[in-house]
Amino acid sequence: MIQRHILSSLKKLINKFPVIAVTGPRQSGKTTFLKESFPDYKYVSLEDPRVKAFFKKDPTGFLAEYGDKVIFDEAQGLPELFSYIQTIVDNSGKMGQFILSGSQNFHLMQNITQSLAGRVAIFKLFPFDFLELEKAGLLSENYEEALIKGFYPAIYNRNLSSTDFYNNYLQTYVERDITTLVNVRDLSKFRAFIRLCAARVGQLLNLNDIANGCGISQPTAKSWLSILETSYIVFQLTPYFQNFNKRIVKSPKIYFFDTGLLCHLLGIKKAQDLLLNPYKGSLFENLTIAQLYKESAHNAINNEYYFWRDSNGHEVDLLSIEGLKYHIFEIKSSKTILSEQFKGLDHFEEFAKDYVLSKTLIYGGKDNQKRTNYIIKPWNKPGL
Secondary structure, rough: OOOOHHHHHHHHHOOOEEEEEEEEOOOOHHHHHHHHHOOOOOEEEOHHHHHHHHHOOOOOHHHHOOOOEEEEHHHHOOOOHHHHHHHHHHHHHOOOOOEEEEOHHHHHHHHHHHHHHOEEEEEEEOOOOHHHHHHHHOOOHHHHHHHHHOHHHHHHOOOOOOOHHHHHHHHHHHHHHHHOOOOOOOOHHHHHHHHHHOOOOOOOOOOOOOHHHHHOOOOHHHHHHHHHHHHHOEEEEEOOOOOOOOOEEOOOEEOOOHHHHHHHHOOOOOOOHHHHHHHHHHHHHHHHHHHHHHHHHHHOOOOOEEEEEEEOEEEEEEEEEEOOOEEEEEEEEOOOOHHHHHHHHHHHHHHHHHEEEEEEEOOOOOEEEOOOEEEEEEEOOOOO
């Protein structure tokens, strides 16, 4: 088992909250992680129809059967359970009594906020991050191979090819989740929709354009995008709105949590396909930003990230806030460091004055560098 960084953060809080919730995309390793990390807990899958039938017939007997220290997997499938758990933990006062996991974040969080607010610590487990793979000796030597291979555990644990895994993942999980959460009458239109989202990665989001491209309404596109977000397939990077005497672009950008799935949707199957590919820069940007999100979540930091662009097209690829000051990042797929790559960072600093804490270039090479005014990080160590 590859050691997951989230474990240390989770163990710090399991004795301080009666309930722990672990969410994340399907196949991100939640079940394996929980079973192997907490062997003293009973494991119950709520996707098993016999288990559901037992609960519905005799909820009191069901909970008495499993007692303390229980992992309820795919807990969103049995919403009635949450009220019973609330009563049990309020009466017992015990910490770490239940661990809930789920892949449909919308339903899981809806049930948590209705019944377990204030009683639960929430964690997100994504596919492997760079540090987890590097520690296990499994991280690819170059970013091209890494972003195409993807980061889902099954690819590494079962020695699956990325093509075989993502073909199955799209049909079995992505399409299944969507059709159970929203009314998709024409699956071919949804397939076109997710591929159009992939083709616009790293660009300002224009839902009308995507909707027109696959023959659906704008409200339908908005609904489908929302479901892709709650299923942890895509995320939006929002613009930073403070006005440094310029008009700020207000449309978000769209990215995928896993670049292997993204490359699969774009038909990119090997590193050579990236040599002259127009998506290369956007894919590298996606790889880096997704890594920072995963690393932040796995270490329970949960940073918020933004991008910045003014009306003249000056841009900072990524921005995070510490207090009232900024950490700003430029992301370049080039393996050579050039002076022009710092222009966006310097332009932002002209407006922000003394409020910039750090200026970082993340690039496609392998060497860390420290310059007077900049931090330079290689692709495989962009974060902590």
